[in-house]
Each structure stands twice: as structure tokens, then as C-alpha cells.
Amino acid sequence: xxxxxxxxxxxxxxxxxxxxxxxxxxxxxxxxxxxxxxxxxxxxxxxxxxxxxxxxxxxxxxxxxxxxxxxxxxxxxxxxxxxxxxxxxxxxxxxxxxxxxxxxxxxxxxxxxxxxxxxxxxxxxxxxxxxxxxxxxxxxxxxxxxxxxxxxxxxxxxxxxxxxxxxxxxxxxxxxxxxxxxxxxxxxxxxxxxxxxxxxxxxxxxxxxxxxxxxxxxxxxxxxxxxxxxxxxxxxxxxxxxxxxxxx
Amino acid sequence: xxxxxxxxxxxxxxxxxxxxxxxxxxxxxxxxxxxxxxxxxxxxxxxxxxxxxxxxxxxxxxxxxxxxxxxxxxxxxxxxxxxxxxxxxxxxxxxxxxxxxxxxxxxxxxxxxxxxxxxxxxxxxxxxxxxxxxxxxxxxxxxxxxxxxxxxxxxxxxxxxxxxxxxxxxxxxxxxxxxxxxxxxxxxxxxxxxxxxxxxxxxxxxxxxxxxxxxxxxxxxxxxxxxxxxxxxxxxxxxxxxxxxxxxxxxxxxxxxxxxxxxxxxxxxxxxxxxxxxxxxxxxxxxxxxxxxxxxxxxxxxxxxxxxxxxxxxxxxxxxx
Ligand SMILES: Cc1cc2nc3c(=O)[nH]c(=O)nc-3n(C[C@H](O)[C@H](O)[C@H](O)COP(=O)(O)OP(=O)(O)OC[C@H]3O[C@@H](n4cnc5c(N)ncnc54)[C@H](O)[C@@H]3O)c2cc1C
Numbered sequence: 001x002x003x004x005x006x007x008x009x010x011x012x013x014x015x016x017x018x019x020x021x022x023x024x025x026x027x028x029x030x031x032x033x034x035x036x037x038x039x040x041x042x043x044x045x046x047x048x049x050x051x052x053x054x055x056x057x058x059x060x061x062x063x064x065x066x067x068x069x070x071x072x073x074x075x076x077x078x079x080x081x082x083x084x085x086x087x088x089x090x091x092x093x094x095x096x097x098x099x100x101x102x103x104x105x106x107x108x109x110x111x112x113x114x115x116x117x118x119x120x121x122x123x124x125x126x127x128x129x130x131x132x133x134x135x136x137x138x139x140x141x142x143x144x145x146x147x148x149x150x151x152x153x154x155x156x157x158x159x160x161x162x163x164x165x166x167x168x169x170x171x172x173x174x175x176x177x178x179x180x181x182x183x184x185x186x187x188x189x190x191x192x193x194x195x196x197x198x199x200x201x202x203x204x205x206x207x208x209x210x211x212x213x214x215x216x217x218x219x220x221x222x223x224x225x226x227x228x229x230x231x232x233x234x235x236x237x238x239x240x241x242x243x244x245x246x247x248x
Numbered sequence: 249x250x251x252x253x254x255x256x257x258x259x260x261x262x263x264x265x266x267x268x269x270x271x272x273x274x275x276x277x278x279x280x281x282x283x284x285x286x287x288x289x290x291x292x293x294x295x296x297x298x299x300x301x302x303x304x305x306x307x308x309x310x311x312x313x314x315x316x317x318x319x320x321x322x323x324x325x326x327x328x329x330x331x332x333x334x335x336x337x338x339x340x341x342x343x344x345x346x347x348x349x350x351x352x353x354x355x356x357x358x359x360x361x362x363x364x365x366x367x368x369x370x371x372x373x374x375x376x377x378x379x380x381x382x383x384x385x386x387x388x389x390x391x392x393x394x395x396x397x398x399x400x401x402x403x404x405x406x407x408x409x410x411x412x413x414x415x416x417x418x419x420x421x422x423x424x425x426x427x428x429x430x431x432x433x434x435x436x437x438x439x440x441x442x443x444x445x446x447x448x449x450x451x452x453x454x455x456x457x458x459x460x461x462x463x464x465x466x467x468x469x470x471x472x473x474x475x476x477x478x479x480x481x482x483x484x485x486x487x488x489x490x491x492x493x494x495x496x497x498x499x500x501x502x503x504x505x506x507x508x509x510x511x512x513x514x515x516x517x518x519x520x521x522x523x524x525x526x527x528x529x530x531x532x533x534x535x536x537x538x539x540x541x542x543x544x545x546x547x548x549x550x551x552x553x554x555x556x557x558x559x560x561x562x563x564x565x566x567x568x569x
Contacts, residue, residue, distance in 0.1 A: 127351025
């Protein structure tokens with residue numbers, strides 16, 4: 001089984017979010033980047049398939065050279081080969097288009113993307129890849145088991161889950177549930193050493209297929225002070241929520 | 249500008265609140281740009297109610313085979329109507345199902361697709377729209393490049409605006425193909441408000457000490473008719489199901505009222521719940537970061553405060569409901 005895991009290179013969750021160049025760009029200075037958490041759950045599931053079913057794992061990212069540290073981390077925890085599409089991603093569609101082009105030339109049985117990246121929160125890349133490559137798609141996938149070509153999966157729905165059976169090839173939008181938090185791997189010394197020797201292919205591009213253009217960013221106004229209510233005066237809280245906040 | 253909305257129904261065929269919210273949004277856009285608002289729904293039992301929110305043409309597809317959400321057929325049908333009616337704008341909600349098919353639809357209709365939208369479309373040299381990004385830590389103004397547009401509207405960002413119009417109601421049928429995903433079963437907690445649909449969410453953190461104390465969260469949610477949620481460690485510890493995990497790496501919450509009990513207010517937690525309108529925190533530690541993000545707070549022990557709050561709310565509800 002050949003697996004492709006799409007890896008988004010995102011700011012660590014504790015990062016301060018600032019913008020530069022006249023508020024037109026995310027300010028990367030001093031920011032730590034990590035594998036997008038939703039992608040990491042998918043990658044960890046892929047490693048499980050590698051260990052149990054002899055799958056091979058390629059990881060792919062659309063980005064400039066600075067994303068290679070994140071791809072190396074994916075190699076260090078178990079991916080076999082990394083691909084970087086050398087392009088500064090401008091929107092979800094351009095990322096989906098480049099990845100789809102790569103998929104069309106290199107057949108995969110399973111493509112794992114994250115349900116959403118925690119930076120731009122687009123939540124659109126896996127669905128677009130599915131439509132561009134005509135590969136069947138399960139979003140918000142929280143369980144995935146494969147035997148031969150048969151797939152048993154679960155999808156999170158509002159208030160519960162849907163149990164689905166289908167066939168490979170398949171693309172999923174993954175998240176926690178594919179594996180548990182405690183299953184996530186931390187790269188060890190041996191993995192890091194091996195990752196240095198693994199192949200990292202850079203694919204050049206020329207065109208820019210973007211469908212939207214990010215014009216500017218703004219940060220929300222700082223919030224006003226909290227109104228504290230004494231624990232002996234619960235009626236006051238109810239009164240404030242009812243009359244002032246109109247939330248009851 | 250000819251507009252189509254995908255008006256979602258629940259399992260029973262009732263239109264969801266989201267459907268009226270996106271209808272209100274679309275109707276405002278059509279008021280400014282001309283054109284009519286079309287709505288497509290599947291097996292809706294109360295399709296005509298969309299006329300209260302400015303929908304001019306209501307298209308109801310009655311087909312038992314499309315009773316349950318089916319991504320490939322739903323996206324095929326929606327794009328077919330969008331293309332046949334020569335629409336320029338498709339408006340979706342931010343529900344799981346709409347987001348599932350949003351990306352697919354943008355390819356099928358060759359449209360620019362923007363999610364988490366919180367503003368109207370602005371006509372300038374280029375059309376622009378504002379969205380939430382960086383998990384509510386910033387707003388982004390996005391320029392539309394293509395001629396066709398799909399917008400997924402952030403829940404509760406626009407609200408319901410009644411605007412009764414005379415609507416044309418028609419039925420439609422499609423040639424559907426066999427779905428590649430066979431839904432074998434659905435596990436759903438019955439009679440429970442979901443986090444996505446709830447106006448009020450009551451959430452518990454590690455401060456509640458253990459799953460045996462969750463009656464506090466559940467009883468409070470019950471009095472308020474709200475949904476229950478939890479912080480990430482609570483679901484990682486197995487005290488509550490993963491489906492209740494809210495925050496940056498869990499579900500987003502954009503309810504009217506969010507009550508956090510025994511939750512410290514870590515940056516990753518706040519990021520996911522910040523777009524809720526009113527936030528209340530109950531925590532023993534006055535230094536807990538949640539007090540900086542909340543509108544109202546009680547410094548106190550949840551085990552004393554919450555039972556009192558439940559009792560007082562029952563009294564309040566008895567008088568006010
Ligand atoms: C990559 C990453 C992603 C993450 N994503 C998320 C996410 O999506 N959602 C999320 O929630 N977290 C997330 N976290 C975890 C986050 O950093 C915090 O660890 C977590 O939110 C803390 O949960 P908590 O507030 O329940 O527990 P704690 O931080 O342990 O806080 C418990 C609180 O309860 C209070 N308390 C104790 N006893 C009482 C009492 N009797 N009455 C009232 N209050 C009491 C304490 O004062 C304390 O403030 C993420 C972390 C990382 C690294």
C-alpha cells in the first residue's frame with residue numbers, strides 16, 4: 001500500500017500571532033513551526049499501517065525551503081520519502097492543485113490530509129484534491145482500518161459518528177481519533193539520523209493557480225475587563241446574563 | 249447576482265437554524281447586488297418557511313435515496329443547480345456536512361472558495377470578504393479572483409433576519425449514482441443538543457477532578473438546554489468522549505453563551521472558544537488565564553458554586569420561561 005500524507009507546516013499552538021509588511025503577511029520571526037496537529041494524527045496512523053501492513057509513506061508539503069525542517073521531522077518519526085513542491089502557498093486551492101498534480105503522476109492507494117490546518121483554518125484542501133483527482137473522500141475521519149482494498153472508517157458527525165465501508169483508493173481529512181494523543185511519536189536519535197539520509201525531493205513549479213488572494217490581516221480589539229461576581233451572589237450573575245448580556 | 253444557498257435539514261427533514269442564517273445573509277447580498285436568492289434543500293418538510301428569510305425560489309428535492317447526507321451525490325446535485333441557474337454565488341453554512349462538500353463544489357463550479365466568513369461581500373476593484381483565521385486570533389480580508397464564488401458563513405456571525413417574501417416553490421429530481429461510501433450505521437447520542445447547534449455550551453476541565461463529578465456539567469447544561477463540552481486533557485484522560493473536546497485542536501465553539509468550569513484557559517483552549525459571544529468562567533484560581541478572556545467570572549470552588557447556580561437557574565427558569 002502506497003500512502004501519501006499531506007503535511008502543513010504551521011506555527012506552534014502557543015505562538016503569538018503578528019503580521020508584517022503592512023499587515024499583509026504573517027510574521028514568522030521568532031515563531032516555532034510544527035507539523036499541523038491534524039496531519040500528525042494522520043501521519044501516525046500511516047506509520048501504524050507501515051509497521052503492520054508494510055505500507056510505504058511519502059509526505060508532501062507545498063512550501064519554500066523553510067518547511068524542510070518539518071518534513072525532516074516527519075521522516076524522523078517514520079515516513080520514507082519527502083516531497084516539497086517549491087512554491088509559497090497563496091491559498092488552499094493552489095496547495096490542492098499542486099498536490100493533485102503530483103498524485104496524478106505518482107499513484108497512491110491512500111492519501112491522508114488533515115481536516116484543517118491550525119493556521120489559516122481553510123478546511124478545504126482534502127475536498128479539493130478529491131474533486132481534482134476524482135478519488136473518493138471521507139472528511140473528519142476518526143477511525144480507519146484497511147484490509148486488502150476494503151476500508152472500514154468512521155466519520156465524526158454532529159452529535160455522533162457515522163460508520164462507513166468503502167474501497168481504496170481513498171483520501172481522508174483526518175483528526176484526533178485516527179490515533180490517540182498518547183500514540184503520537186517523538187523523534188528519537190536513531191530516527192533523526194536516518195531522516196538525514198532519506199530522500200527529500202524538490203519539485204519546481206511555474207504557474208500560480210490561486211483562486212483567492214489574501215489581502216490583509218487585522219487583530220481583534222483587546223477585550224474589556226471581566227466582571228467578577230461573588231460566589232455568594234449567584235443571583236447577580238443570572239441577572240447580568242439575563243439583563244446585560246442578553247444570553248439567558 | 250444570482251445566488252444559491254444549500255439549506256440543510258436535520259435527520260427528520262426539518263430545516264436547520266443554519267439554513268435560515270445563510271438565507272438571511274444571501275438575501276442581504278441580493279438586496280445590494282440585485283438578482284434572486286434560490287435555495288436547494290433535500291427532503292425538507294418545511295421548505296416554505298425559507299420564504300420568511302428572503303428566499304425567492306425554493307427548490308426541494310424529494311428523493312428517499314437522498315434522505316441521508318451523501319457527499320458525492322449532494323455535491324453533484326448542488327453544482328448542477330448552480331450551473332443550470334447560472335448562479336454567481338453559492339452560500340453554505342459551516343456545518344460538518346457543508347464543509348465536507350465545500351472544497352469539492354468549488355472544483356465542480358470553478359469558484360473561489362472562502363470559509364469562516366464573517367462579513368458581507370464588498371464590491372470594490374475586486375470583491376472582498378472578511379474571514380476568521382488563526383483560530384480566531386485574527387481576521388483576514390480575502391480578494392476573490394474567479395467569477396464564481398462559494399462562501400461558507402461562520403455560525404452566529406450574521407444572525408437571523410426575518411424578511412418575508414413571496415416565494416416560488418418547486419420540486420426537482422436528479423439522476424443519482426451509487427455512493428462509494430456505504431454508511432453502515434450511525435451512532436448518535438439521542439436527545440442531546442450538539443456543540444455545533446447549541447446556543448449555550450457548558451464545558452468542564454481538569455478542575456472537576458474526575459468523570460464521577462460530571463453531573464455538575466450535565467445538570468447545568470440540562471437546565472439551560474445547552475450542550476456539554478470539555479477541555480482537551482479531560483478527553484485525553486478518557487473522562488469524556490473526544491467528541492466533546494473543544495479548542496484549537498478540537499471542535500470550535502461559537503455559541504451565544506459559553507460557561508467554563510474548572511478550565512484554566514490555556515491559549516489553545518481559548519483559541520477555539522473565543523468566538524462565543526458571552527463567556528463565563530468559574531475557577532478557584534483568580535490568576536487563571538481564563539479570567540482575562542471571560543466577560544463574567546466567579547472565583548470559587550465549582551463543587552459549591554455550580555450546585556447553587558443550578559438551583560438559582562431553576563428558580564429563574566420557573567419564572568421566566
Ligand atoms: C498542540 C496542543 C494543542 C492543544 N489543543 C487544545 C485544545 O484544542 N483544547 C484544549 O482545551 N486544550 C488544548 N491543549 C491543552 C492546553 O494547553 C491545556 O493543557 C488544557 O486546555 C488545560 O485543560 P484544563 O483547563 O482542563 O486543565 P488545567 O490547566 O489543569 O486547569 C484546571 C483548572 O481548574 C481549576 N480548578 C481546580 N479545582 C477547581 C475547583 N474545585 N473549582 C473550580 N476550578 C478549579 C484550576 O485553578 C485550573 O485553572 C493543547 C495543547 C497543545 C500542546
